[in-house]
Amino acid sequence: MENMLKGKNIIVGITGSIAAYKSQLLVRELVKEGANVNVIITPSAEKFVTRLTLENLSRNPVIVEMFSESVQSGGAWHIHKSHECNLMIIAPCSATTLGKLANGICDTSLVAVATALPNEIPLLIAPAMDSTMWLNPATQKNVKFLDEIGVVIIPPEEGDLSSGFTGPGRLPELNVLMDYIKIVLSEKKARIPGYTKKPGKFDFSQNAKITDEDIENAVEKPLLSIDERIENDKWNAELELTKMKQDFSGISKVDFLKGKTILISAGPTIEKIDDVRFISNFSSGKMGFALAKIAHELGADVILVSGPVSIQTPEGIKRIDVESADEMYDSIMNEFYKCDIAIMAAAVADYTPINPYKGKLKKTVVGEKLTVELQSTNDILSTLGTDKREDQTVVGFALESIDEIENGWKKMKAKNCDMMVVNTINKPKSGFRGDENTITILKKDGTQESFPPMSKTACSLVILKRIIED
Ligand code: CTP
Numbered sequence: 001m002e003n004m005l006k007g008k009n010i011i012v013g014i015t016g017s018i019a020a021y022k023s024q025l026l027v028r029e030l031v032k033e034g035a036n037v038n039v040i041i042t043p044s045a046e047k048f049v050t051r052l053t054l055e056n057l058s059r060n061p062v063i064v065e066m067f068s069e070s071v072q073s074g075g076a077w078h079i080h081k082s083h084e085c086n087l088m089i090i091a092p093c094s095a096t097t098l099g100k101l102a103n104g105i106c107d108t109s110l111v112a113v114a115t116a117l118p119n120e121i122p123l124l125i126a127p128a129m130d131s132t133m134w135l136n137p138a139t140q141k142n143v144k145f146l147d148e149i150g151v152v153i154i155p156p157e158e159g160d161l162s163s164g165f166t167g168p169g170r171l172p173e174l175n176v177l178m179d180y181i182k183i184v185l186s187e188k189k190a191r192i193p194g195y196t197k198k199p200g201k202f203d204f205s206q207n208a209k210i211t212d213e214d215i216e217n218a219v220e221k222p223l224l225s226i227d228e229r230i231e232n233d234k235w236n237a238e239l240e241l242t243k244m245k246q247d248f249s250g251i252s253k254v255d256f257l258k259g260k261t262i263l264i265s266a267g268p269t270i271e272k273i274d275d276v277r278f279i280s281n282f283s284s285g286k287m288g289f290a291l292a293k294i295a296h297e298l299g300a301d302v303i304l305v306s307g308p309v310s311i312q313t314p315e316g317i318k319r320i321d322v323e324s325a326d327e328m329y330d331s332i333m334n335e336f337y338k339c340d341i342a343i344m345a346a347a348v349a350d351y352t353p354i355n356p357y358k359g360k361l362k363k364t365v366v367g368e369k370l371t372v373e374l375q376s377t378n379d380i381l382s383t384l385g386t387d388k389r390e391d392q393t394v395v396g397f398a399l400e401s402i403d404e405i406e407n408g409w410k411k412m413k414a415k416n417c418d419m420m421v422v423n424t425i426n427k428p429k430s431g432f433r434g435d436e437n438t439i440t441i442l443k444k445d446g447t448q449e450s451f452p453p454m455s456k457t458a459c460s461l462v463i464l465k466r467i468i469e470d
Helices: 020-032 043-047 051-058 077-084 095-103 109-116 131-135 137-148 174-186 212-229 234-253 286-297 325-336 380-387 404-414 456-469
Strands: 009-014 036-041 087-093 123-127 157-160 166-170 261-266 301-306 318-321 341-344 351-353 374-376 393-400 419-424 440-443 448-450
Touching: 009 020, 009 077, 009 109, 020 036, 020 051, 020 087, 020 174, 036 043, 036 051, 036 109, 077 109, 087 095, 087 109, 087 174, 095 109, 095 123, 095 137, 123 137, 123 174, 131 137, 131 166, 261 286, 261 325, 286 301, 286 456, 301 325, 325 341, 325 380, 341 380, 341 456, 380 393, 393 404, 393 456, 404 419, 404 440, 419 456, 440 456
Parallel strands: 009 036, 009 087, 087 123, 261 301, 261 341, 301 318, 341 393, 393 419
Antiparallel strands: 157 166, 351 374, 419 440, 440 448
């Protein structure tokens, strides 16, 4: 590939990003290797680099304004420029310019030239911005689209950002940019859809069949590092999570639970004091319903036994409604024998009134004090743990307020579960009602894995993946 740049016409586009200083080195390097370099910058780029420096380095006039007199060449100069070059690279490319490129908004000379590039001329884009902007779904949508139409995306690197945060968004170093330019110039094709696709990480193709390996990449690797980092760097954990959620966007294509029947309990139970009053808890059912939905999407046949909740039944799921712990016990026992996996996410009442009053208790009859005698309910999970066959997996949830992990292990042992998902009521994004949960998974091989706060959907994915691994 030596000297392959000699005599090549290269357009270097620069947009408004702190990384623009690196493009000056890129221009110098290209010129050093014999290329004829034309630089086009956006007005925002001028806030970071000067026209004078770039003109000196490129030895050519720098173009900024679309309609400035100096660039007019008797008509459509942008068309001529784009047709005359051998390759165009935009580095750094801001989120704004990405958006314009993906939508054909040619209000800068840079986007006008890039949009006018004929198909046989390669366009390389090196996005660089803060992680939040890079991970924003709008940016990702634009990148995905550009990737699909054959623009070569040079993925941003992870590391320290000018904002002070750490994450994906850095413009790669000069040698990486140079390698991309040379490799693309040596390719036979100019537009190469999916060229920079890296499974799990930069997989922009929503229609791609996601393999088990992709899930490993998406879930396991980031989560392990999140786990390590969460204590001292909350920001990173959030970023990794956003990324993970994006990586899971095509999860419904995976069917690693195909052929399995999964029984899930969800929601609270209500234990009647009389015909109008009951004892219950704050469970919303969101965790159990998320598990049911994801298990179904992953190919399982799902039976969902739910206490009273106001959530719609996810499509394709058999739902059995119950009210009391007793009814939940009966329904679960009826279904358990046909299931491969049982996940008990319900917050079952531990006690129920011994003699619920028929009708409505009257104050005039009860007086100042009301004593309701309670008796313990059947422990459904314990019964499953005792009754389970060799081929059945039983998973419990442990909701704790103190010594979570220690109590979780005790509960797991006492109820003979294969796996226990511990959550706490003491953390903000954990336990009942919210859309997120903070879980630790305890496995029967004695290992435990803690996760940062995640949506209940993401928690469900992780839980189901871990069950299948065992
Ligand atoms: N569970 C059950 N039947 C019950 C009580 C609980 O199946 N009668 C299940 C829950 O669905 C959950 C697990 O047991 O999977 C643990 O529930 P949790 O409320 O955390 O613990 P308890 O066993 O009720 O113990 P404690 O309230 O003392 O923590």
